[in-house]
Amino acid sequence: MTSVALSPPAPDFKTIAPDNWKLAIVVGLVVSVLATLILPANAAFWVVGAMAAMVAASFVVNAYRRHYYGGLLVSPAIAVLFVMNIFPLVWSLGLSFFAYQSNQQNIRFVGLRNYQQLLTNDLKAPELWANLTNTAMFVVLTVAAQMIVGFLLAVLFAKQFPLRKYLLILVLTPMMLSVVAVGVFFSYYYDPTFGLISQVIKAWGGEQFILMSNKTGAVAGIVFADAWMWSPFVMLLVLAGLVSVPKYLYEAAAIDRVSGWRRFWTITFPYIRGLLMLALLFRTIEAFKMADLVILLTKGGNDTMTISYHVIRIANEQNKTSEGAALSYLLLFVVIVLTNLYLYIANRRSQGA
Amino acid sequence: MSWQYKLTSFAGAAAVATMMSGTFLTPATAEEIVLKMAVPDWPPTRIMKDMFDKQYKAPSGNTVKLEIDFIPWPDFYTRVNASLTSGEQKYNMAVSDSQWLGAFVEGGYFRKINDLIDADPALKAAMDDMHENVRNAYSTYPHKTANFYGFPQFPDVLVTFARKDILCNEEEQKNFQAKFNKKLPCTGEELDDLDWEMFENIGQFFQRKKGENLAGKPADDDFYGIAYQAGKGYDFSSMQINGFIWQNGGNTWDETQAPKGQAEGVVNSPEAVAALDHYLKLIQYMPPVAKTGTMDIFKSDELFREGKVALNVDWIGLGEASLSPETSKVSDKLVFGQAPGTRGADGKMIRWNNIGGQPFVLMTWNTDTQNKEAVDFVKWWLSKPVQTEYASKGGQSAMKSVYSDPNYVTYRPWNRAWAPSLDWQKDVWHVPQFFELLTQQQDQFDLAITGKQDAKTTLDNVAKFQQNLLTEAGLIAP
Numbered sequence: 140m141t142s143v144a145l146s147p148p149a150p151d152f153k154t155i156a157p158d159n160w161k162l163a164i165v166v167g168l169v170v171s172v173l174a175t176l177i178l179p180a181n182a183a184f185w186v187v188g189a190m191a192a193m194v195a196a197s198f199v200v201n202a203y204r205r206h207y208y209g210g211l212l213v214s215p216a217i218a219v220l221f222v223m224n225i226f227p228l229v230w231s232l233g234l235s236f237f238a239y240q241s242n243q244q245n246i247r248f249v250g251l252r253n254y255q256q257l258l259t260n261d262l263k264a265p266e267l268w269a270n271l272t273n274t275a276m277f278v279v280l281t282v283a284a285q286m287i288v289g290f291l292l293a294v295l296f297a298k299q300f301p302l303r304k305y306l307l308i309l310v311l312t313p314m315m316l317s318v319v320a321v322g323v324f325f326s327y328y329y330d331p332t333f334g335l336i337s338q339v340i341k342a343w344g345g346e347q348f349i350l351m352s353n354k355t356g357a358v359a360g361i362v363f364a365d366a367w368m369w370s371p372f373v374m375l376l377v378l379a380g381l382v383s384v385p386k387y388l389y390e391a392a393a394i395d396r397v398s399g400w401r402r403f404w405t406i407t408f409p410y411i412r413g414l415l416m417l418a419l420l421f422r423t424i425e426a427f428k429m430a431d432l433v434i435l436l437t438k439g440g441n442d443t444m445t446i447s448y449h450v451i452r453i454a455n456e457q458n459k460t461s462e463g464a465a466l467s468y469l470l471l472f473v474v475i476v477l478t479n480l481y482l483y484i485a486n487r488r489s490q491g492a
Numbered sequence: 493m494s495w496q497y498k499l500t501s502f503a504g505a506a507a508v509a510t511m512m513s514g515t516f517l518t519p520a521t522a523e524e525i526v527l528k529m530a531v532p533d534w535p536p537t538r539i540m541k542d543m544f545d546k547q548y549k550a551p552s553g554n555t556v557k558l559e560i561d562f563i564p565w566p567d568f569y570t571r572v573n574a575s576l577t578s579g580e581q582k583y584n585m586a587v588s589d590s591q592w593l594g595a596f597v598e599g600g601y602f603r604k605i606n607d608l609i610d611a612d613p614a615l616k617a618a619m620d621d622m623h624e625n626v627r628n629a630y631s632t633y634p635h636k637t638a639n640f641y642g643f644p645q646f647p648d649v650l651v652t653f654a655r656k657d658i659l660c661n662e663e664e665q666k667n668f669q670a671k672f673n674k675k676l677p678c679t680g681e682e683l684d685d686l687d688w689e690m691f692e693n694i695g696q697f698f699q700r701k702k703g704e705n706l707a708g709k710p711a712d713d714d715f716y717g718i719a720y721q722a723g724k725g726y727d728f729s730s731m732q733i734n735g736f737i738w739q740n741g742g743n744t745w746d747e748t749q750a751p752k753g754q755a756e757g758v759v760n761s762p763e764a765v766a767a768l769d770h771y772l773k774l775i776q777y778m779p780p781v782a783k784t785g786t787m788d789i790f791k792s793d794e795l796f797r798e799g800k801v802a803l804n805v806d807w808i809g810l811g812e813a814s815l816s817p818e819t820s821k822v823s824d825k826l827v828f829g830q831a832p833g834t835r836g837a838d839g840k841m842i843r844w845n846n847i848g849g850q851p852f853v854l855m856t857w858n859t860d861t862q863n864k865e866a867v868d869f870v871k872w873w874l875s876k877p878v879q880t881e882y883a884s885k886g887g888q889s890a891m892k893s894v895y896s897d898p899n900y901v902t903y904r905p906w907n908r909a910w911a912p913s914l915d916w917q918k919d920v921w922h923v924p925q926f927f928e929l930l931t932q933q934q935d936q937f938d939l940a941i942t943g944k945q946d947a948k949t950t951l952d953n954v955a956k957f958q959q960n961l962l963t964e965a966g967l968i969a970p
Contacts, residue, residue: 241577242599242924262957331780332714332800341702347714351784352942438724440785440938456570457928458577458595 146205158204163197166190235464242458253465267449267466271473274446277365278426280358284366285422286415289373296374297381314371322435325364329436357441361432369422376418380411416485423481427474446470524555525865529852530572531587533562535812536646539885540873548872556865565790566725569927576601581857585866587645587850591727591930593633594923596853597641603854605631605640608867615867618874618891619643626890629919630851635747642851643870646809647890649913650735650831650845651906652683653796653804653814657825658698661707668697680908683829687841688736688770691803691832694718695777698802716779719795720805723788724938727930731789731846732805733771733937734920738844739834740767744920745929745958751969755958760951768947772940785938797822805831807848808906812886815905828906830913847917849888883907890914925965932957 150156167190174186195218202210235253239246257263296307313321331337331349340348350356384407392402430447437443450470454463531537541560550556561583563571569589575582576596588596596602609616619627619640626647631640658664660678668676672693677683698717700706706715721728734744742764745755758764775782779795787795789806796804797813797820813819814826833843854866872878879889884903888910889895901908921929933954940950962968 242573242595242601244600262960326786331784332795333798347780349780349783351786352780357784437784438786438938439935440724441942442944452931455574456931458573459928 149201149205158197158201160194160197160201163194167194231464232468234461235468237461239461240458241460249461253462254469257462257466257469267446269442270444270446270449273442273444274427274429276358277362277429277445278423280362281365281369281426281429282419282422284362285370285373286419288366288370289418290377290415292370292374293377293381296378310374311371313368314375316368318368318431319435321364321368322432325360325367325432326436329360351437351441354441354443357437357443361436361443364432364436365426365429369425373418373422376414377411380414381407384410420478420481424474424478427477522553522555523861524557525550525861526557526559527584527862527866527869528559528561528582529585529587530561530563530575530583531645531852532565532568532850534565534809536648536809536887537562537587539882539887540645543878543882543885544869547878548869550865551868552865554861554865556869558869569726581855584855584858584862585852586855588642588853589850590629590642590847590919591921591926593641593851593853594921595926597633598924601855602641603856603858603863605643605854606638608854608863609640612867612871615871615874618871621891621893623647623890623892623914625847625914625917626849629847629917630849633922634750635919635922642853643874644849644890645852645873646849647847647888647914648807648809648849649847649910649917650732650805651808651811651909651913652686652829652831653793653806653811653906654683654827654829655799655802655822655825656827657822658707658802659827663705664697664707668693671697677829678827680827680829680905683827684909684912685841686829686832687835688739688774688832689835691718692774692777694803695774699777713800714779716795716801717777718774718803719778719782719787719792719801720774721787721789721792722775722778722782722785722941723791724785724934724941725788727934728788729937729941730920730930730933731848733768734918735831735845736767736771736834737764738918739842740764740770742767745962747921747923747967750923750962750967754968755962756955759955759958760948765947765951768937768940768951772947775941783942785942808888808910809848811904811906826905828909830909833916843913843916844918845913845916847919923962923965923967925961925967928961929958 150159152159152161155162171187171190174183174190177183178186199211199214202208202214236248236250237246238249238252257267292310296303296310327333328335329337329350331347334348336350337348340346350360388406389402392406397405428447429445430451433439433443433445433448434451439445439448450463450466453459453466531540537560541558544558548556548558561571569592572583572586572588572592576599588602593602597604609619619631622631622644626644628636630642630644630647633639633641654677656678659676665676665678668674674690674693675682676694676697677686677690695716695718698706698715700711700715702713703710705711721732723729737744740763742761743758745759746753778787779792779800781787781791781795789810792801792804793806793810793813795801796806799821811828815823817823830843831845833841836842852870854863858866873882874891876891876893879891879894880897880900883889883894883900886904888907889900894900895907895911895914900910923929936945936950936954939945940947959968963970
């Protein structure tokens with residue numbers, strides 16, 4: 140059976156048919172532009188939405204009549220992606236060119252002023268820069284701590300020893316806890332009066348220990364809490380790599396009397412490199428977005444404000460929607476550049492290997 | 493306007509249609525009206541809900557239900573703000589911090605209530621009976637005009653929480669007298685007379701290490717004389733620092749003087765800088781957590797309830813927990829007085845402080861029926877017997893006829909400080925820029941509290957920021 144032969148010919152551009160997607164696009168565009176110009180914003184929004192739905196429907200009917208079943212099958216996913224992801228993205232990009240506050244009714248086009256303010260205003264720009272450097276510091280410190288601890292834990296748990304199974308569950312627990320619980324737990328842990336650390340130090344004859352009273356202490360406190368929570372995640376990924384190394388390679392290496400160091404670099408490492416890179420990528424992206432632990436432990440005090448917390452403040456608490464959107468786009472730009480750099484380096488490495 | 497809103501309003505219309513068709517089929521009975529309300533989760537609102545459920549009968553004959561979202565204090569602003577600005581129109585009423593009025597009135601969420609008050613003599617009488625400072629802070633926007641938006645829900649002031657067992661101990665009394673040549677305050681009346689100088693003396697005096705003698709016994713942990721709020725979150729240092737500034741003759745940016753009133757030169761005046769210096773100086777005598785910028789109103793309250801400090805200046809709203817043996821190690825050792833003041837040149841106390849507490853507000857999208865029921869509920873709430881009962885259960889009332897009753901002081905140990913404190917309450921910033929003003933100021937105060945910058949730099953930064961922001965907003969004439 141040849142489905143191609145059975146499919147009807149595409150309708151002429153000028154005929155009104157449900158599968159005439161070219162005409163639908165043109166009509167949709169014209170009506171949308173007219174509606175935006177003439178109707179009040181409220182009504183225009185729905186007209187444009189209806190036009191988008193019409194074009195989408197014509198695509199679907201067309202795909203059905205032409206038997207493009209592959210396209211039909213992915214269309215729900217594309218629809219969800221569009222509604223939940225692409226539309227808000229474009230919408231917020233649009234917002235970043237306006238002066239708009241979510242708790243006020245007026246809106247005004249200001250072009251690139253929001254971006255310009257963020258980058259050059261003598262009150263806002265230094266704050267942004269300080270928050271970015273703090274974030275970079277947290278990214279480097281937390282990810283390094285997690286990679287090292289996670290890797291060492293994985294090497295430990297790759298071996299067999301008594302109670303391994305139960306210890307593994309214990310080590311994985313922090314990752315499954317809610318961040319809020321971890322934050323509250325650590326804020327008590329570090330508390331100079333009630334806290335465990337302070338009590339232990341005092342028991343040794345020292346003074347009360349105030350960890351969070353300066354930047355070094357506050358950063359150490361946050362990094363430790365974050366590493367405590369997320370090192371198990373790195374461990375899990377690395378462990379998966381470690382157990383996938385075929386035993387016979389080690390046996391062959393043992394026969395050749397290869398040194399332990401060399402065995403690691405030539406056999407073990409190539410197997411876990413991909414997973415290590417994946418862990419690094421995941422943790423870097425997460426660390427870049429860190430706000431929760433900072434809010435819970437210091438509220439941004441002692442110069443620990445991160446860029447995400449800054450965005451939350453501007454966009455959610457101060458209702459400066461447009462400025463928040465502009466800031467988010469600056470961040471998105473930074474993340475895209477960083478991710479591409481990372482992928483470029485990762486690819487070059489794997490080609491070189 | 494979001495599509496979710498359209499959907500919900502469509503669903504709402506459908507529901508109304510179904511209900512209406514239902515009423516044709518069944519004999520007409522009393523309607524059920526639901527009032528949805530967002531409130532902070534603490535005793536003053538829990539008590540209200542409890543009283544409502546047990547007692548309230550709507551005069552209209554309808555069944556009125558109060559559906560309350562109890563939201564923890566630290567998230568309260570964020571949650572209410574998100575709900576209002578998203579346009580979901582979820583709540584019919586909310587407890588609002590007094591400083592939110594401007595932001596949410598300008599946003600078109602809070603309903604003006606002048607017409608409701610004018611149409612109802614009983615309600616008008618209740619509002620007229622309110623202490624003027626409370627009414628100005630909770631109801632008016634722009635501040636101190638005749639435009640009303642809020643009904644008092646729970647009025648609150650700062651008071652001094654103190655430990656009788658420590659302060660009245662004979663040995664401590666004797667030693668204190670020897671060291672400072674003053675009497676260590678022990679009774680409520682003596683605490684009322686507490687100025688910041690004495691407060692500082694008490695801080696210096698009670699700095700005991702674990703094992704050192706404290707009121708005749710070895711201290712079971714390090715012990716401190718004094719505590720007050722010095723936290724970075726929400727308004728957990730501004731509310732104390734404002735008091736210091738006003739008592740010292742300085743001022744905050746005065747919204748009633750807009751657009752002529754300036755920020756620069758006022759906010760960072762020499763008086764204000766001296767006041768902030770004084771506030772910062774006392775922190776060295778407080779539990780060490782104060783140095784981390786996380787000693788908010790909850791932390792100092794916890795330290796007090798755990799028996800680690802002798803004096804704590806905090807809101808009455810948090811007081812209930814210190815009285816209950818389940819949540820307090822010091823429940824049977826308490827004495828309360830007015831918040832400390834500054835002694836003027838003539839020896840009289842100056843007690844200006846920032847008012848706490850909250851009004852409740854109606855939303856603009858309420859139906860007439862909902863508003864009518866809400867007003868009836870408010871009238872019930874602000875009636876004398878209900879306010880009296882509320883006060884007797886641990887709430888407070890700002891109605892003169894209620895708090896001037898001689899029995900009022902017997903309800904709770906801090907009530908004796910209530911009426912005299914009311915005359916000394918001020919409030920700040922009901923303007924829409926409130927949250928920006930607050931977060932920037934809290935950030936700056938935090939830098940000072942944790943010792944990163946001095947008082948002068950701090951207030952200079954605050955003044956510069958406020959001048960800039962308020963000029964841009966048109967509230968200061970350039």
